[in-house]
Amino acid sequence: xxxxxxxxxxPTTNKRGIKIAYTELLKLCRPDEDxxxxxxxxKAYEDALTESRFLKDASHPPKQEPDTVxxxxxxxxxxxxxxxxxxxxxxxxxxxxxxxxxxxHDVDRRHRKENWEALFNSPVSFELDxxxxxxxxxxxxVCANNLLPDEVLTAFALHFRFVEEFIxxxxxxxxRQAQYLYYYLHSxxxxxxxxxxxxxxxDSQAHLEFLQTRRxxxxxxxxxxxxxxxxxxxxxxxxxxxxELRLYIARYCLGYGALEQVHQLLDSDKAAQVGGDxxxxxxxxxxxxxxYKEALQHxxxxxxxxxxxxxxxxxxxxxxxxxxxxxxxxxxxxxxxVDQRPxxxxxxxxxxxxxxxxxxxLKGNTDGxxxxxxxxxxxxxxxxxxxxxxxxxxxxxxENQSNPLLAKCYSKLGNYxxxxxEFYYLIQSARLRQENIVDLAAEYILCCELDLGPxxxxxxxxxxxxxxxxxxxxxxxxxxxxxxxxxxxxxxxxVDRQQEADSKAKALxxxxxxxxxxxxxxxxxxxRGSLMYKANKDEEAIKSYEIARPLDYADYLLNFxxxxxxxxxxxxxxxxxxxxxxxxxxxxxxxxxxxxxxxIICYSKLGNAEKTIEWxxxxxxxxxxxxxxxxxxxxxxxxxxxxxxxxxxxxxxxLISTLENIRELEYKQYCDLFLLLLKQMGDEYDEERKxxxxxxxxxxKLFSH
Amino acid sequence: MENRxxxxxxxxxxxxxxxxxxxxxxxxxxxxxxxxxxxxxxxxNEGRVSLKxxxxxxxxxxxxxxxxFLDNGGHSRGYMDMARQWGHIHEEQCEKALASIxxxxxxxxxxxxxxxxxxxxxCGIYAWDAGRAAHLIRDAWYLGIxxxxxEIWELLLQWGKKVQPQFTGWDHxxxxxxxxxxxxxxxxxxxxxxxxMYTTLRKITLDTNHPWNQLEWNLLLQDP
Numbered sequence: 001x002x003x004x005x006x007x008x009x010x011p012t013t014n015k016r017g018i019k020i021a022y023t024e025l026l027k028l029c030r031p032d033e034d035x036x037x038x039x040x041x042x043k044a045y046e047d048a049l050t051e052s053r054f055l056k057d058a059s060h061p062p063k064q065e066p067d068t069v070x071x072x073x074x075x076x077x078x079x080x081x082x083x084x085x086x087x088x089x090x091x092x093x094x095x096x097x098x099x100x101x102x103x104x105h106d107v108d109r110r111h112r113k114e115n116w117e118a119l120f121n122s123p124v125s126f127e128l129d130x131x132x133x134x135x136x137x138x139x140x141x142v143c144a145n146n147l148l149p150d151e152v153l154t155a156f157a158l159h160f161r162f163v164e165e166f167i168x169x170x171x172x173x174x175x176r177q178a179q180y181l182y183y184y185l186h187s188x189x190x191x192x193x194x195x196x197x198x199x200x201x202x203d204s205q206a207h208l209e210f211l212q213t214r215r216x217x218x219x220x221x222x223x224x225x226x227x228x229x230x231x232x233x234x235x236x237x238x239x240x241x242x243x244e245l246r247l248y249i250a251r252y253c254l255g256y257g258a259l260e261q262v263h264q265l266l267d268s269d270k271a272a273q274v275g276g277d278x279x280x281x282x283x284x285x286x287x288x289x290x291x292y293k294e295a296l297q298h299x300x301x302x303x304x305x306x307x308x309x310x311x312x313x314x315x316x317x318x319x320x321x322x323x324x325x326x327x328x329x330x331x332x333x334x335x336x337x338v339d340q341r342p343x344x345x346x347x348x349x350x351x352x353x354x355x356x357x358x359x360x361x362l363k364g365n366t367d368g369x370x371x372x373x374x375x376x377x378x379x380x381x382x383x384x385x386x387x388x389x390x391x392x393x394x395x396x397x398x399e400n401q402s403n404p405l406l407a408k409c410y411s412k413l414g415n416y417x418x419x420x421x422e423f424y425y426l427i428q429s430a431r432l433r434q435e436n437i438v439d440l441a442a443e444y445i446l447c448c449e450l451d452l453g454p455x456x457x458x459x460x461x462x463x464x465x466x467x468x469x470x471x472x473x474x475x476x477x478x479x480x481x482x483x484x485x486x487x488x489x490x491x492x493x494x495v496d497r498q499q500e501a502d503s504k505a506k507a508l509x510x511x512x513x514x515x516x517x518x519x520x521x522x523x524x525x526x527x528r529g530s531l532m533y534k535a536n537k538d539e540e541a542i543k544s545y546e547i548a549r550p551l552d553y554a555d556y557l558l559n560f561x562x563x564x565x566x567x568x569x570x571x572x573x574x575x576x577x578x579x580x581x582x583x584x585x586x587x588x589x590x591x592x593x594x595x596x597x598x599x600i601i602c603y604s605k606l607g608n609a610e611k612t613i614e615w616x617x618x619x620x621x622x623x624x625x626x627x628x629x630x631x632x633x634x635x636x637x638x639x640x641x642x643x644x645x646x647x648x649x650x651x652x653x654x655l656i657s658t659l660e661n662i663r664e665l666e667y668k669q670y671c672d673l674f675l676l677l678l679k680q681m682g683d684e685y686d687e688e689r690k691x692x693x694x695x696x697x698x699x700x701k702l703f704s705h
Numbered sequence: 706m707e708n709r710x711x712x713x714x715x716x717x718x719x720x721x722x723x724x725x726x727x728x729x730x731x732x733x734x735x736x737x738x739x740x741x742x743x744x745x746x747x748x749x750n751e752g753r754v755s756l757k758x759x760x761x762x763x764x765x766x767x768x769x770x771x772x773x774f775l776d777n778g779g780h781s782r783g784y785m786d787m788a789r790q791w792g793h794i795h796e797e798q799c800e801k802a803l804a805s806i807x808x809x810x811x812x813x814x815x816x817x818x819x820x821x822x823x824x825x826x827x828c829g830i831y832a833w834d835a836g837r838a839a840h841l842i843r844d845a846w847y848l849g850i851x852x853x854x855x856e857i858w859e860l861l862l863q864w865g866k867k868v869q870p871q872f873t874g875w876d877h878x879x880x881x882x883x884x885x886x887x888x889x890x891x892x893x894x895x896x897x898x899x900x901x902m903y904t905t906l907r908k909i910t911l912d913t914n915h916p917w918n919q920l921e922w923n924l925l926l927q928d929p
Contacts, residue, residue: 255793257826277795284823312796343816343894345883346824348903349876352910360913381911554895577807 003051006044011051018048039234228258232265239265243274250281259285271298276305283316292323311340315347327354335380355381366390367397375405384412402430404443411447419447424459438467442481461485472510476517480524483510487531507531515544522548526558538565556585563595572602593619609648616651712736719924720861722875722916723868724839726882729915730905736916738857740847752848760841768845772838772860779834780889784818788829791815792822813891821884828871832878833885835868858929865926875917879906 004011007021022045028037099119109115231249239246246265253261262285271278283298299316303309318333334351341347355377362374371394378387388409391398398406407422423444430437441464461468465485472479486507490500508531514524529544545562549555563578579595579602587595596619603611713721713736725735733740741748756762760771791799799819803812842860845851851860872878887894887902909915 251795252793255822255826288823310797341820342896342899343813343887344820345880345887345899345903345906346821348899349880349883349906349910352907353876356911356913359911381907383911554892554898581809 003044003047006040007048018045022048036230228253228256228261232261246270247274247278247281250278254281254285254288257288259289276302279305280310280313280316283313283320287316287320287323290323292320296320296324311337315341315344318347319350322350322354327358330354331358352381367394372397372401372403372405379405379409379412384409388413399426399429402426402435402437402440404440404447407444408447420444423447436467438464438471438478441468442478445481445484457489469510472513474517476514476521476524479510479514479517480521480527483507483514483524483527483531486510487527504531504535508535520547522550526555529558529561533561533565538568541565542569542571554585556582556587559585560587560591560595564598567598567602570605572605576602576606604648612648613651616648711738713738716924716926717858718916719920719926720839720858720865721843722920723861723864723878724836724843725909725915725917726836726879726886726905727840728843729909738843738846738854740843743847749848752844756841756844756848762841762845762850765850768841768850771841775834775838775841779837780885781829781831781834784885784888785829787814787818788822788826791819792826794819796820810892813894814888816894817884817888817891821880824877825881825884828877828881830881830885830888831868831871832881833889835864836878836882836885838864855929862926862928869923869926872922874922875920876910878922879909879917882906 007018007025009017009021012018022041025041028034103109103115103119231252235245235249239249250262250265253259253265262281266274266278266282271282279298279302283295283302286292286295286298296317299313299320302313303317306313314333315337318330318337321330321333331351331354334347334354337344337347338351359374359377359381362370362377365371365374371390375387375391375394378384378390388406391406391409395406398404404423404426407419407426410416410419410422423440427437427440427444430440441461445461465482468478468482468485472482483506486503489495489503495503508528511524511528511531514521515528518524525544526548529541529548532538532541532544542562542565545558545565548558549562559578559582563575563582566572566575566578576599579599583592583595583599596615600612600615600619603615717738718736721738722735727733728735728740740752753763760767762768762771796819799815803815839861842851842857842864846854846857851857868878872881883903883906887899890902892898909917912918
């Protein structure tokens with residue numbers, strides 16, 4: 001059956017006719033229901049378009065075919081976006097927008113397609129006279145917001161028949177509107193490694209990008225409906241040259257457990273052509289087949305090709321090593337990975353499994369090297385008491401080896417006094433042996449950071465400080481330790497202002513050194529952020545805290561300071577984000593007040609009256625409001641409220657009138673602003689204003705004592 | 706009642722062990738059908754209150770409703786939905802895509818799903834739902850919501866038969882449970898949070914006397 005028979009039309013040069021026939025048939029074989037049919041139909045359509053060009057050339061058609069002219073002139077744009085939107089429509093769209101926004105922000109509901117379908121079928125959507133306006137509104141909405149699940153995406157695609165719309169939008173004039181659609185679908189699917197197209201560029205390159213995106217989206221849709229072997233058949237020609245596509249399909253196959261197809265796509269030669277990531281993928285494939293030796297080879301090959309080994313590859317190497325029974329090597333890597341990837345329970349489990357085996361093997365050894373190994377293992381798995389039981393009798397053995405395991409156990413169990421003693425003995429005996437004790441001193445600082453007394457500082461840390469500083473110049477961890485020492489030094493020792501300033505400068509220098517030696521270490525950036533914040537360098541504090549944030553997203557102090565730093569640097573959106581988050585972390589009533597008052601200012605600066613009032617209402621009940629109002633940004637607040645709708649100053653006025661100590665406020669500017677506020681309120685507060693003006697003018701005592 | 710409390714073996718111990726994670730976490734018995742001392746009225750009353758508060762269970766009907774919820778997808782369904790969207794994506798690409806999202810909870814969930822896709826691509830967090838179901842059944846026995854012991858074993862066996870083919874071993878089951886618990890409680894994936902989520906599983910992994918380290922996962926489950 002040729003392409004024309006398949007499309008059910010006579011051979012024609014009329015592209016529009018071909019498209020209409022294709023669109024009609026598309027309804028009968030949608031990619032989700034009949035992927036093979038869809039593929040054949042698509043092929044017939046593309047063949048027909050190619051043949052139509054040949055027919056056109058052969059028949060020397062007139063310069064402007066009536067149909068072509070009609071197509072080009074047909075106002076697809078007007079179909080898409082109505083030229084005139086009635087007030088009624090706007091209302092409907094507004095209602096729809098609210099419904100969409102509500103659903104989008106409901107985290108539990110937005111991931112279910114039923115909820116979106118219900119919205120599409122709700123009376124709101126039928127109220128719109130113009131179906132295209134509704135569709136475009138949905139498209140632009142999802143473009144402007146974050147990603148939605150595949151299932152929801154599919155519901156959109158099927159409801160609005162986006163696949164068919166490819167044809168409607170193919171005309172070059174309208175590709176800009178279409179780009180929204182494709183951009184949305186593409187970003188939503190997140191299937192391919194291609195770069196995102198720019199939205200709405202206006203040159204021919206943009207059109208090319210558009211066509212490329214379209215192909216990717218079509219590919220993505222087909223990917224979701226074709227089983228791996230069918231996919232391979234469909235793309236067997238395309239992947240010959242397109243390595244990225246080959247890798248992508250291989251990844252897709254791996255995801256669905258189609259390991260055989262992965263090997264078909266990526267044998268060693270192909271993997272070499274495709275590039276580094278292919279080896280990691282093959283490693284994963286072999287690992288799943290329990291061919292650990294091959295898995296290890298491929299992962300290691302991938303590691304050699306990378307300038308910085310990705311964590312996933314390290315994980316692959318560690319798991320493969322474990323599979324091969326190389327427990328020591330696997331354990332070493334897994335310990336590092338637990339630090340790098342705390343959320344990877346698979347890594348933790350494998351580590352626990354190996355540690356259990358090792359503990360079982362070593363059980364019964366209570367002295368010597370094996371006893372120490374057992375103690376170290378028990379410490380690593382968090383069994384500190386069990387570890388103590390083994391290593392306490394080995395105290396002198398540990399001292400001779402300068403091994404701080406016992407001290408670290410005390411520290412982990414919260415006994416910093418005994419930890420300090422242990423470190424002291426260790427360091428003293430190491431000194432007697434004339435050993436380098438920089439490591440021990442650094443370890444001590446890290447262990448007992450929270451509970452370091454002045455005496456311990458003088459006896460243990462002080463004498464080693466110069467050596468630590470020297471070592472810090474090439475070692476990030478030492479630089480961090482020295483920065484910690486200088487941070488805490490003014491609090492521990494009696495120092496004058498000059499010494500305090502010197503300590504701060506040195507702390508900043510060493511923490512900068514630590515972050516430059518190890519730019520991604522969250523702990524270093526946490527300390528740097530805190531030093532910068534205290535030095536009022538908000539921009540720098542933000543930079544460091546943002547890097548440190550993944551270390552502990554819920555860290556109260558970090559979020560508090562980050563919010564404040566954003567506030568002081570006038571990045572109000574970001575400030576709101578952090579300040580609101582901090583308020584959810586059990587803030588004290590005092591902090592609650594401080595955070596909320598900043599939020600009020602942020603919202604008022606952004607002109608959001610509704611939120612400003614919401615937060616004003618919240619602080620109204622706070623016990624700190626009365627006592628703190630004189631010292632808080634009331635003045636700023638009043639100033640900012642002037643540009644907001646009357647509801648805000650009115651609310652603020654009411655709030656102020658409930659404060660008993662308002663007449664105790666000392667600053668004259670408050671009075672001026674207060675009167676200005678009353679003037680803005682108009683007649684409603686006329687009497688009150690006159691009275692205040694009278695008091696203010698005649699006595700000059702208003703609000704002052 | 707005296708005969709009710711006894712140490713189990715074989716199939717019965719295997720079935721009870723499906724709820725081990727919650728039992729260990731709450732300090733309940735792990736080798737018996739009863740969760741705790743049968744005469745501890747205070748504990749029984751407390752159990753009734755919490756079962757009603759947390760699950761809305763106060764009789765057989767409400768128990769069956771909750772079990773049906775777990776059976777029909779529970780939290781596993783949402784996880785698998787997310788896995789379909791995010792599971793196959795390479796971690797680096799996933800991070801790039803997440804950069805444009807503000808919702809920290811959603812991001813944390815995606816990271817969990819993406820990281821564990823290789824290990825849990827077939828079963829998801831089904832162990833989290835199944836483990837809780839097994840615990841609820843034991844709880845129902847302890848609190849007297851179900852009084853026929855045969856019925857308890859029948860219910861546990863139904864779950865056991867569904868669970869067994871989905872996992873390769875107790876470790877696999879445990880991993881799915883731990884990820885499920887983290888997925889349910891996730892607000893962020895900080896190290897302390899993850900350590901806390903993994904504590905129970907590590908306890909079990911390291912305890913050589915725990916049934917998981919003594920019983921074969923592929924034990925032949927037979928009808929009584």
